[in-house]
Amino acid sequence: MTSLSIRIPFHCFFDKHYFPNTKNIHLKLPRAVTIIESNKFSGKSDLAKSFVVSSKIQTPWGTTYKQGVSHKVHLLVSEFKSLTEPIDRVKRLLYYGEMLAPFDESARLPENRVKGCTTxxxxDARIDKNGKVRFRADSDSEISKGFCSCLIWVMDGADPKEVVGVTAEELVELNVGVHGKVQSIVNTWQNVLISMRNKTAALVEERQVHQLRPLRFSSLLFSSDEI
Incomplete structure (x- = not known):
């Protein structure tokens, strides 16, 4: 391998526990990309390890979040920067879209629809018992599913403060144009990001209200000496 090659491991994609749809993927990756399987990854240089991108695009609801959002943003941006051809970026998004876990039909509610998208x-979002935000997403567009997959990988399992702190400017490298529909595609992933942030903020506010209710109720109680 020459020094110009980019090594981007996808080893966790082969874990059926994380990605039950992996066997259905048939993607022709760019020539510069070399797939490194998990059993060959140990002992690699720090440079190679820094490109462990999208290894857990869709993590299970019960997993522990180990990498910070800012670090994952850096990895994701680095990956897309390495794909200089727009068509290669589109292919990567389609690949990640296939990784997205099935969406619960009961969650296809009007309040879970992302506003402003052409697709x-x-x-869907919730806060788990550890206070971390967990996301699920779906779309009728394969490219939009790819964007959702990337954003979920970045923010699923993160602290709410980290989620609401993610900006569109940090993820500008995800801008992918195809067949002249650049702006509509950009709007899609930005609207998804806004939705994820808004849902997180709403969940935090709701949680705070529930935590305050017992305190408010207890302030209305009187002892026998006060009656």
């Missing part, structure tokens, strides 16, 4: 996109 149908749904985003």
């Amino acid at each position: 149908q996109v749904w985003v």
Whole structure:
């Protein structure tokens, strides 16, 4: 391998526990990309390890979040920067779209529809017992599913403060144009990001209200000596 080659491992994509749809993927990757399987990854240089991108695009609801959002943003941006041809970026998004876990039909509610998208996109969110935000998403557009997959990998399992702090400017490298529909595609992933941030903020506010209710109720209680 020459020094110009880019090594981007996708080893966790082969884990059926994380990605049940992996066997259905048939993607022709760019020539510069070399797939490194997990059993060959140990002992690689720090440079190679820094490109462990999208290894957990869709993490299970019960997993522990190990990497910070800012670090994952850096990895994702680095990956897309390495793909200089727009068609290669589109192919990568299609690949990640296939990785997205099935979306619960019961979550296809009007309140989960992402506003402002030319395609149908749904985003569902909750806060787990550890106080981390967990996301699920789906779309009737394969490219939009790819964007959702990337954003979920970045923010699923993160602290709410990290999620609401992610800006569109940080992810500008995800801008992918195809067949002259640049702006509509950019609007899609930005609207998904806004939806994920808004849902997170709403969940935090709701949680704070529930935590304050017992305190408010207890302030209305009187002891026998006060009656």
